[in-house]
Amino acid sequence: MKRFIEITENAGNVMVNTFRTVIHMIFLWSDTIVSLLTVLNPFYKGNKSFQRQVSFQILFTGVEAFWLIGVIALMCGGTVIIQAINNMPNFGVGEYFGKLLKIFVVREIGPIITFLLVMGRSGTALTAYLGNMCVNKEITALEAMGIRPVDYLVMPTFVGMVLSMICLNFYFAIIAIVGGLAVAEMTIHIPFMIYLQKAFASISMFDVYFILGKSIISGMVISIVSCFYGLSVNNIREVSMVVIKSFVVSGGIRIVIKVIVIAAFFRLLFPEAKAFFG
């Protein structure tokens, strides 16, 4: 009986802590939005470091990741296209090549790989950086100067991360399709222009908005979760733990959001499903 009570108590504590964490993350997100709206107010003359901080974040998250994302997009696109061109006619669905490319590469693989790469590269670095700032009392120093860490660190990171994610996702989609087709042309000698036309003909404005939405959500999740865990560090031993936590939790949140969105808007988001599954 005592053991049962202990287990129940521990489970309860975990639930309460999880709930508390979620609430604090939502507060951090809302604080960030308020801070962003304040800076965007044309009559506001404080926080002149905003543009500098955002540029730094875009440089670190977006520009410096261009090569990495480009190479991976090329490999993904090439693999998917070669496999699709070789195998789809065997199942009698060769004419759906463009749509498959759109659903698989542009809508799904692209945003997921970009999210994982940015989270693994920039999100974890951001968590470690903020954690070290906490340990070195730099965050306390900012507060002592009357500078809110949300205004100075979280909000510019948030903006930089969202802008970078938008650029990287579109970049991934373009490189995956164009580069992938080029790779396929070189390896299995397909007519490049015909397949390129097929691919782009199937992409609509809805897909553009879809990638945009996914990019914004991914950018928000990465920046808020990384900053939340980074700012919660109390001592140097916690830094490595919060880095892992931020990676896992942001991945988890991204999946939860995806499942909720898919469950709610499945028919709207995937009209092509009718074509495949009747």
Place this chain on the structure above:
Amino acid sequence: MKKNTQDSKSHSRYSIELNRVTCRIDNNILCENVSFGLSFGDHLSILWKDGLGKSTFMEICTGLTTSKYKGTVNHYGKNIKHYASDVIMKLRSKTGYVFQNSALISNHNVFDNIALPLRYHSQKNNREIDHIVREVIADYQIEDIQFLLPEMLTTSQSKIVAVARALVVKPDILFLDEPSLGLDHESFDFIVDRLKEFAQRKNTITLLLTKSLSLSKALQFPVAVFFNQKLTLPRSFNDHNS
């Protein structure tokens, strides 16, 4: 300055006031029933041994810590816990704080570290701010290190930059947490001169926490001693108040 007393009815006289502050951390009593008040023109050194919670006490005095103690800390006549966070941040824009470890922002160079509070709070444009910072850098004779990151600085250089950053906003109140730690003689004299200059300005307050008797002597502020969790203000000081 108010003497170490329990009665604090006339709290509005003081810009910074501690009333019966008791702080415990993990069953260790840091300080017990500490009360004092500082009004404009007051400068106080508190001698405090190393490792007994000097930095925590300083954070309590500044309002950076609001949860670890009993008693009240008033800034400008109002309990620090009752201020809205925006108001506190506004008040802190006219406060300088020199940390024991300097606490310079690690990915900003010296120039940006000094410009940081101005860029955030000042209504001036970036050009004017850069001009002010260049003047401060020339005044502090740190032109040769202005584009270095904090990790490349010596302890003395870090301290000088920390003092410059604290004073660049022309604060009304200056909190100093062991500012002379690790300084060479030349830097020590330089910082003492700067702090004396600050203290000579009208309507300013300095609260210095240090273990260094030589710094207290050099600054010639009234000296309080912290011993056995109690704060003892100087006799001359009490006589003056009574």
